[in-house]
Amino acid sequence: MRCPLLLLLLLLFWSAPARLVRAYQWGSVAIGGGGYITGIYLHPKAAGLAYLRTDIGGFYRWNGSSHWIALTDGFTADQSNYYGGEALALDPADPNLVYIACGKDLSVPGALFKSTDQGAHWSPLGLNVPMGGNADRRWAGERLAVDPFDSRLLLFGSRRNGLLRSSDGGMSWSAVSIPAVHLSDGIGVLSLAFDSRTRGLVYLNAYGDGIYLSQDSGLHWSRIPGSPDGALRLAVSGDGSLYVSHSQGVARYAAGQWSDLSPEANTSFDALDVSPLDPRQILVATDQSSDTHIYYSKNGGTSWTLLSRSLASTLPWFDPAAFTRSTAAVAFDPFVAGKAWLSDWYAVYQTADFTAQPTIWRNAVGGIEQTVTFGLSAPASGPLLVSAIADLDGFVHDRGLDAAPSQTFGGRSGPWYQDTYSLDSDPAAPLQLVRVGGNRWQNPYQGGVAVSGDGGRTWRSSGSFPAGTIPLRVAMATGNPSRFVVVTSNGLPLFTSNGGQTWQPVSGLPLGPTGPWYWGQPLAADRVEANTFYYYSGGTVYRSDDGGERFASLTSTLPAQDGALLKTAPGRQGEVWLSLDGEGLYHSIDAAHSFQPIASVQQAHLFALGKPAPGSTVPALYLYGSVVGLGSGIFQSLDAGQSWTSIGNFALPIGDAPNTMEASWQRFGLVFVGTNGRGIYYGMPAAGN
Template identity: 50%
Template sequence: MRWIKRTVTIAIVSLTAVIGCQPIKSSSIVNSTFNQAEVAVSGTQQTTTSQRWNNVALGGGGYVTGIYLHPLEKDLVYIKTDVGGFYRWNSQSQSWMPLTDRFPLSQRHYYGGEALAFDPKNPHIVYIAAGTYVWDKPGTIFKSTDKGQTWTKLNIDLPMGGNQDKRWVGERLAVNLFNTNVILFGSRQNGLWKSSNAGRTWSKVTSFPGTPKKDIGITAILFDKQMPGLVYAVAYGDGIYKSTDTGVTWSKIEGSPQWPRRMATGRNGTLYVTSGKGPGVTKYANGVWSNITPENSQAMFNGLSVNPANPDEIVVALGESPSTKIYRSVDAGSTWILVKRTIDSTVPWWTKIMRSQAWISAIEFDPKVTGRVWLTDWYGIWRTDDLKTNPVVWTNYQKGHEEIVTFALVSPPKGALLLSGLADVDGFYHNNGLDSYPDKTFGGNGPDFQDTYSIAYNEKDPLKLVRVGGNRWNNSYSGATSTDGGLTWQKLASFPTNKMPMRVAMSATDPNVFVVTISGGQAIRTTDGGATWQPVSGLPNGPRGPWNWSQSLAADTVDGNTFYYYWNDSVYRSTDKGASFSVVYKPLVGENRWHSLRTMPGVKGEVWVSLDEKGLYRSTDAGKSFSQISGVEKAYLFAFGKPQQGSTIPALYLYGKIAGMGEGIFLSLDRGKTWTNIGDRHQPIGNNPQVMAASKQQFGLVFIGTGGRGIYYYSK
């Protein structure tokens, strides 16, 4: 996914040599967030459920920053992503299996993929370096002895940045081919680290003299395949260093590129390097550097691979560019052939830029299948089974790789079961159900936005909707309306310039009336479907967007004149169709970043507010007073859905913590008096759950949108 900026707590880390590490079992490091015992907070005991949550089929959409093919086992392929964790290829189902979905919300920073390396002599052993931002909680390295099914945390905690600058270069983590007990890791802020006992203990390599750029650090480490003890390391912005004694001593290679992206060697020991400045592709042989850049291009090169079966065959790709070119050489870079391409996309809605293989990160020869090459880019994973054809046919393999960041989810009483507002790919009317890819984005039948931040519908006529969003890349924002449930959209006739809309709420009775909050500014409203706009009085300026998931605004579900808003410690109400708001209740002190305000379907004046660690609150008098829901110790997200058969009480879903039951995902059928745990402790949906919605058409169907693992759904 693109670089997502979030407000987080600064962590101070002690960075000393670690001695006597005791590996912790996977079940310990990935703490269970769900208590399997189902007990009621009050009232009768509830039924146990073990139903697994599934991904809504979307089709990729996130940055895959590395791909790794084991030299000993066919089809053993791993990928790392910037915000979606790590995956392994399943050749039988032709899909990607997520390997890090057991991390709960408290360990969400481990979904950032900093690095991956496998034991080249043992296909069962793989290591991952996980951590999203250097300013967040420290990252760490995990080890698996069963191809990623379970993980052991190793005792090395360092700032990592899987979703930060230069995450597409590498590789920072490397295992020595000649002695696989030796592992090196290049950090962003704290130098070079080494383990000599397969990860049990780690120490900092104080002899490494490189001075890399701040927060990018040592970006690539490469053990030579022919000469024991020879290893290279990139100090980004400084140059390439080498060691001939397995990392004990180091010296800078004179004349080396200052800004290397990737390194690779073949069986003959020649070192190849792609760079972002200066010569795009160079090679180092017999102590001499040679510029072998294709077409003498001054563009940035990134992706690089040497054929394991033929050290003279090389592929390179432009990087950090939507206008990607791929070149192939069969004479060690003396001459190059521009690889002409044909795209075979398996995801029907992928746009032109997504099909262009934009911003390629990694490109790799398959060591077990002649002619097969894999590559990863800004949106997914591609493969050709014959690099020698003209043109080369590339097919994207996206099944199972769900990495889209979610802004909004809506499940109206009529029309599609789900509409989603997403980062970078606009959003969807899920016309093919939940297990098949949608045919088009919203932009396929209306205005095309980079992001859709919020969606609302009219309670009286739910096929009438409004969505707001826009394009961060050129700071242009607007919205669109639909009269057919989101199948087609019409762009708003006008919208204030340079204003980023954050949330929208539509009147329950008049679809031409809706209120929009503005990032860092004053809210606005329209009474004519977006033809004209007026300022809203009485509300504080909205929070800065777009990376804010507070759900502050809602319309009453019965009274078309009434809207509600929460911020800081106050509940605001408007009774004049959003023209003006005033405080009706305070203090309701919560956490501004994680709160949701929702109105009860079909009930006038009933308002609910979740305040994360402050709990869940209910008002039955249009916000004049609130009572806390007993037993709810944490309310991170919540949603209302269709009542169960024979009841008129909407189903209440909660992502939070219940007294006596622990943390998890829960269902209540009696307005929060008793709860059933519907979560899965093996799949806690911990990757930044951002939004929650429940179906108004189907009882027991609920959705959670995440910050890097797409959208999950559960159905009773």
């Protein structure tokens, strides 16, 4: 009798977790690049081994032929700051050894990590100082360096803690005193470069103060007289010459003398590299410009050729005018003569012959997803996904989830916005869309509203929008695509009943939140009742029954929470869901007269409603947060939050500041999570589940 009882206990043990975990597969929605790539690194002894650093999307390694592999996706939401790429350093003697310095924001300590397997796994090194992968001069300098003669010796140039040195492979660090140095706050030691020919010789760029030299591997330093004080990048050639790009041009230091090599007078240059195959070959590019000039020299900078460039884009949506905008880095291939790499605000590129006129460049962004998401829509018909994106306007994902979309919203017709902040559709007519956006670079600021009747393939401007007003969120009335309400930054919400031809302030609501960098969703339309809208602010839920003209307070006993998310579901009249992050998830079935907390939810950072499971009429509910007994992660509920199953991937925690979540109304189980720098993830039930 004991064996059958043991077998029964084992079956119960193994079957219980199965009810709590549902097998899901996760991937990235293909867009291609979309963010600032601030550094390119090619190993001098391993052909095809290349790395990238980005300002807010982490680090990548080239697979050697066709695409990039994300290396830092293991960081959790609590470690979102580590997706900022402050620095990367290769060990010239060991192709498997790589170091990264991680930190987006100077207000939060960053961290240094080491990998012995080309970034497949990382170990923290215990150096936690402020780092700014998304801070000033992030496109310049190389702050981290490994001594080519001693792999145990590392130097790190910090923004606020001066120069730090390790002689034991990063296990311990000490501050190095540099006499009379002046370090600018927030930039500090911007660049470091070892000479690979002379043991102990290393250069340092104290931004705003000049170039320093050490002959004992960074223990003692002296300022080089006559050095440029606005230096951005350093490169030491195979013949021992030091090249410097700076705020007034390009300079060379050799045999104790400085020479001005500037291709253009009084012009700031940043991107810089010297060929490992020929120390006379140099590439430089002008600094932070929409009209970047790229120069090539074959004689050590004695003369320059301005490269005429052409883009053979591999992305159908990519605007050739964006190519080389704010170029950050250039790099020669150390094994293939004529081949070079270049990175800018949106992508990384390759050319097979940098001496050709014109030089033909091709996007090489496979695997890189670095967009910032403001909003998502997954309507009941038409495209599976429509995305509102920072800097790139937004996309209809008309080629599926695994192929780059064919165009941006404004790519072929209708208005183009630098940012689309929000979009909405009418569930009764899902191809009817409205979106709001604007251009941060405009002064005075000009927001806009656009509408589409074909699922976002084409757009037209929806009349004029009040000047100087940032539109943050929009909701379209059910059954009436000409009526919508818009939440504005620090202003009263607005409504229109004629498709945006005229606008009136809403009555009964407080001023809106501060934008444009705002991730909350305080506004939603009832998905059955044509004239009903809901709004949350400061612990109170408001409702309008006259199409958004007037709102009245209904529930005022909820916790106050910035960035709350308020949502409704098609076919569910009077049903409202509200997430308040650490204050949990709330549910109303009486048109917001009262709300009940979902007791099992400890944190509701994001949530979404999607197509019901087969045979059910209850919308599938998805949660990015914490559930009692299940911990933190991504979860699904098929019974309105009464029970939950985990659908997350612990190896892929989606940690780069997740800020949006939506679920498909076409395919049961399909859910999307947008981030602040790693694009959009999608999850779906694994095959056979």
